[in-house]
Amino acid sequence: MPQVPHPKLTHQKLIILDRDGVINHDSPDFIKSPEEWVPIPGSLEAIARLNQAGYRVVVASNQSGIARQLFDITTLNAIHAKMHRLALQVGADIDAVFFCPHAAADNCDCRKPKPGMFAEISKRYKVSLKGVPTVGDSLRDLQAGFISGCVPYLVLTGKGEKTHVTGGLPPGTSVFPDLAATVQDILKQPAAIAVAN
Ligand SMILES: [Mg+2]
Ligand SMILES: [Zn+2]
Numbered sequence: 001m002p003q004v005p006h007p008k009l010t011h012q013k014l015i016i017l018d019r020d021g022v023i024n025h026d027s028p029d030f031i032k033s034p035e036e037w038v039p040i041p042g043s044l045e046a047i048a049r050l051n052q053a054g055y056r057v058v059v060a061s062n063q064s065g066i067a068r069q070l071f072d073i074t075t076l077n078a079i080h081a082k083m084h085r086l087a088l089q090v091g092a093d094i095d096a097v098f099f100c101p102h103a104a105a106d107n108c109d110c111r112k113p114k115p116g117m118f119a120e121i122s123k124r125y126k127v128s129l130k131g132v133p134t135v136g137d138s139l140r141d142l143q144a145g146f147i148s149g150c151v152p153y154l155v156l157t158g159k160g161e162k163t164h165v166t167g168g169l170p171p172g173t174s175v176f177p178d179l180a181a182t183v184q185d186i187l188k189q190p191a192a193i194a195v196a197n
Helices: 043-052 073-089 116-125 139-147 160-166 179-186
Strands: 013-017 055-062 094-100 133-136 151-155 174-176
Touching (some): 013 116, 043 055, 043 073, 055 139, 133 139, 139 151, 151 160, 174 179
Parallel strands (some): 013 133, 055 094, 133 151, 151 174
């Protein structure tokens, strides 16, 4: 076996998750407080299984509630502190949370379906996103991932049922009932290794 000097830099397994409707229950009224952030059963345990299999788990989330002034960054940080705390309780580690605070009218590059957050993740982790699984409940999650080279997974939690019925999913999208079932499938496959770009 050849020695690899910095295996974590060149061979890291990454997965990119949407937040609302994938990790936690979504709400048409937005998740505006830590109290409203409630995990979908089995989602945090699924993240722990990904970690055990060597995956770094990264969240990419549209949070236009900030632009709409429904909540501020301090509250968003408190929501994420709760997410990290509940995750740690089941041995799950969410490596980083990327979010877009803009509204659609802001025409930013980060709001999904734009690929800005995915590009930022690729840059931050120094990896190509080719073959990296991404999990979402909305079409725009899968579109942003797909154009970034990710392998899209649709979950039927959150807005997922509606997304599935509406159709028009990117080619190669797999559909599973929830994150736990998605992860079970991903961990059955040979790991897609993200390599430095
Ligand atoms: Mg969502
Ligand atoms: Zn944005």
